[in-house]
Amino acid sequence: MQEDLKVLLVQRRVAPFEGFWSLPGGFVKMNETLEQAALRKLKEKTNVDQVYLEQLYTFADLERDPRARVLTIAYYALVSSEHFTLKPSEAVADVKWHSMYDLPELAFDHAYILDYALQRLRNKLSYTTVGSQLLPEKFTLPELCRIYELILNREIDKRNFRKKMAIMDVLEDTEETSQKYSKKPAKLYRFKHSEIIELSQSPHTIIQPKTPRSLQGER
Amino acid sequence: MQEDLKVLLVQRRVAPFEGFWSLPGGFVKMNETLEQAALRKLKEKTNVDQVYLEQLYTFADLERDPRARVLTIAYYALVSSEHFTLKPSEAVADVKWHSMYDLPELAFDHAYILDYALQRLRNKLSYTTVGSQLLPEKFTLPELCRIYELILNREIDKRNFRKKMAIMDVLEDTEETSQKYSKKPAKLYRFKHSEIIELSQSPHTIIQPKTPRSLQGER
DNA sequence: CCAAAAGTGTTAGTGATACACCCATGT
DNA sequence: ACATGGGTGTATCACTAACACTTTTGG
Numbered sequence A, B: 001m002q003e004d005l006k007v008l009l010v011q012r013r014v015a016p017f018e019g020f021w022s023l024p025g026g027f028v029k030m031n032e033t034l035e036q037a038a039l040r041k042l043k044e045k046t047n048v049d050q051v052y053l054e055q056l057y058t059f060a061d062l063e064r065d066p067r068a069r070v071l072t073i074a075y076y077a078l079v080s081s082e083h084f085t086l087k088p089s090e091a092v093a094d095v096k097w098h099s100m101y102d103l104p105e106l107a108f109d110h111a112y113i114l115d116y117a118l119q120r121l122r123n124k125l126s127y128t129t130v131g132s133q134l135l136p137e138k139f140t141l142p143e144l145c146r147i148y149e150l151i152l153n154r155e156i157d158k159r160n161f162r163k164k165m166a167i168m169d170v171l172e173d174t175e176e177t178s179q180k181y182s183k184k185p186a187k188l189y190r191f192k193h194s195e196i197i198e199l200s201q202s203p204h205t206i207i208q209p210k211t212p213r214s215l216q217g218e219r
Numbered sequence C: 001c002c003a004a005a006a007g008t009g010t011t012a013g014t015g016a017t018a019c020a021c022c023c024a025t026g027t
Numbered sequence D: 001a002c003a004t005g006g007g008t009g010t011a012t013c014a015c016t017a018a019c020a021c022t023t024t025t026g027g
Helices: A034-045 A110-127 A130-134 A141-152 A158-168 B034-045 B110-127 B130-134 B141-152 B158-168
Strands: A006-012 A052-059 A072-078 A092-099 A171-178 A186-191 B006-012 B052-059 B072-078 B092-099 B171-178 B186-191
Touching: A034 A052, A034 A072, A052 A110, A052 B052, A072 A110, A072 A130, A110 A130, A110 A141, A130 A141, A141 A158, A141 A186, B034 B052, B034 B072, B052 B110, B072 B110, B072 B130, B110 B130, B110 B141, B130 B141, B141 B158, B141 B186
Parallel strands: none
Antiparallel strands: A006 A092, A052 A072, A171 A186, B006 B092, B052 B072, B171 B186
16 A cells, blocks of 8 residues: 555657657547547556546647647646556657656646646545545545545544545445455445536535525525 | 626627627637636736636537537626626627626527526535625625525625624634614624535435444545 | 624534454364 | 555534624614
8 A cells, every 4th residue: 555646747759848748638629529529548558448537628829839829728637546558659759657746847838737637636636536536446435535634635543534435425345355455454445426526515514504495586 | 785796798799699698708718727717817807807707518519600610618706796897809899797697688698597506606605605706805794694695695684693693613813893874883704714615414315414424444 | 773694602412533442253 | 474455533623604783874
């Protein structure tokens, strides 16, 4: 359990930014959706198949690319720590996983984009079950806790973490155990729902009455 | 203080969706930013100047427009309840403010986009000071509270609301009062910061230690 | 003096955080 | 028997939500 939060980067073979690492990307075809385009590009570099994909933001400043005006509609995917074969396509010198916390200098505005993505992911972590995408179907609570620690980049108290998970009520006990990381067997869990769930809690919000009343009749 | 949450719609003059109401929009020029394009289009219909603009999402499904594949990078702006002169441009039959809670049938996927925008706005309301954009510089607490009620579409307890605002510590007392909506004078406040502030609280998150400790050295 | 909106405090419940020891197993 | 990571409970504090009366003014 000494993993890391990683991002897949490709090394550019051509100018501009020749030799720099950058986010994988490419052009959207006229009759494919943005999601299809993102998946296609991802597949060119990995053999990833089922992934969580989310639109991040559209970056479109005029000077992003010295050659021409380029709009980037950025998506991010989360894949669990299983192994994928990386296959550099011909346009690219290399493909590699890099630690999010130890990045090389990136081409274009990609460092900014990555930073934006990390913030988004951290936010999502607190009110959804995105974390589920970074583990195999069955996992132990210490493993899940570790995912949170890696993304949030700080220690989490395991007792509080377990309590929180219990309250959220999103996990179910498989009857199995794992001894992957310890001699004492750890219970294996899975997420009750395969999709990503939004947790409805009442945090930090402006006043959420228990029994909402209608305001102004019709509305 | 019997206002409403409104959205600016334009009525289409031409097919497809002739006669339907739709969100104002247009094409981005080759050498303007998305924000500039959004502002330009907004200015064609109103005389709005200083506005809060935020990128919402990029909608790009293949069948959004029957004529061709169109990508829409949606932005939303918030303007305070002051009056703007609306000026329909020639491509458009009419321009009008519509209640968000009483919309006509909209062209394309614009109903979906609006719904998405409302959700975003509601979320932002709870952890930022976006509300400030919908009022003039100086305002009373009941007015601000009303903005929250309109956006969230539910009643808010005014005592709790005042307490919350006090804790957030984003308002400052002007020495003035207003009797616009009542005989008893209400104190006028203004936001301490003219920009929109993100409130750092600890809601609903997974465990935020008061004094964060470093995890794994360097990170 | 009446109507109308502004303004004000307290209590109970829930969720967040901090914290230390025992347990099951493999070696 | 010991080393390693898994698993557990409690007390404090902060925030949320519910709730009703007094104050200031204009008419």
